[in-house]
Amino acid sequence: MLSSKYVLIAALFAAGGAFAQSGDVSRSLSEVTGDVWRFDNDFHVSMVVLTEDGAVVTDPINTDAATWLENEVRERFGREVIYMLPSHSHGDHGAGGEVFADTATIIAHENYQKAVGQNFGPTAPADILFSDKLTLEHGGKTFELTYVGAGHGDDMVVTVVRPDNVAFVVDIVSPKRLPWRDSTTAIEGMIGQVEAVQELDFDILVPGHSINGTMEDVTETLAYLEELKSKVMAELAAGRSLEEIVSAVSMPGYEDWANYAEWLPLNVEGAVKALQ
Numbered sequence: 001m002l003s004s005k006y007v008l009i010a011a012l013f014a015a016g017g018a019f020a021q022s023g024d025v026s027r028s029l030s031e032v033t034g035d036v037w038r039f040d041n042d043f044h045v046s047m048v049v050l051t052e053d054g055a056v057v058t059d060p061i062n063t064d065a066a067t068w069l070e071n072e073v074r075e076r077f078g079r080e081v082i083y084m085l086p087s088h089s090h091g092d093h094g095a096g097g098e099v100f101a102d103t104a105t106i107i108a109h110e111n112y113q114k115a116v117g118q119n120f121g122p123t124a125p126a127d128i129l130f131s132d133k134l135t136l137e138h139g140g141k142t143f144e145l146t147y148v149g150a151g152h153g154d155d156m157v158v159t160v161v162r163p164d165n166v167a168f169v170v171d172i173v174s175p176k177r178l179p180w181r182d183s184t185t186a187i188e189g190m191i192g193q194v195e196a197v198q199e200l201d202f203d204i205l206v207p208g209h210s211i212n213g214t215m216e217d218v219t220e221t222l223a224y225l226e227e228l229k230s231k232v233m234a235e236l237a238a239g240r241s242l243e244e245i246v247s248a249v250s251m252p253g254y255e256d257w258a259n260y261a262e263w264l265p266l267n268v269e270g271a272v273k274a275l276q
Ligand SMILES: [Zn+2]
Pocket: 088, 090, 093, 152, 153, 171
């Protein structure tokens, strides 16, 4: 007779997810399209694309996450990771690249390289650098890498996978969630970065945080940032202090977004520092 534990594990696999607990970290792989998979590592998200010749990953996240992912891709899909396309060099997304360096070619924006070995955690230098756009054709897939300019970091790359039409967008659009804490100190550059994402063509957005989205989430994020900027500028023009502005500014159209209550004051504070 089957134990209930066996039945539970069988049910999880039947549902299409691979779940693992390592210490307190929750990890899963879930299908986005036939060949594109979303990798959740607690509150961070990365992406795996299966090609006719190996797998392509985006962010390694960290050494433990990348080790789990490499093993999962090998055991579950019978593929090696042959390309790594990191979004940017912030350590919570980009660390762990050394795990894939043995088998994978790493492609990143040219500003990525200066962060390697600095304030970034363990990783590996990129093998191929680009400045504006790069198109990679491999194993029946096309990967369109676009540099979206400086703002949140100075090496942010958005990758669109075809023919699946899935975009990987980290930190600058997190669907139905406020921007991270006081990351709005870069609000003007972030607006430019989100506008650059709006120029791209895709159906599904896999983010670095939060739920999957669409272009509608890009448009909503742009509207949020522009409303925040204009409200903060109006308060600054009225001569108010940081404390007064933080308590005065509300964004009632976004109260149902995740982290609204905790992060709005920090979003406002970041914007004040950027715009004063
Ligand atoms: Zn970041």
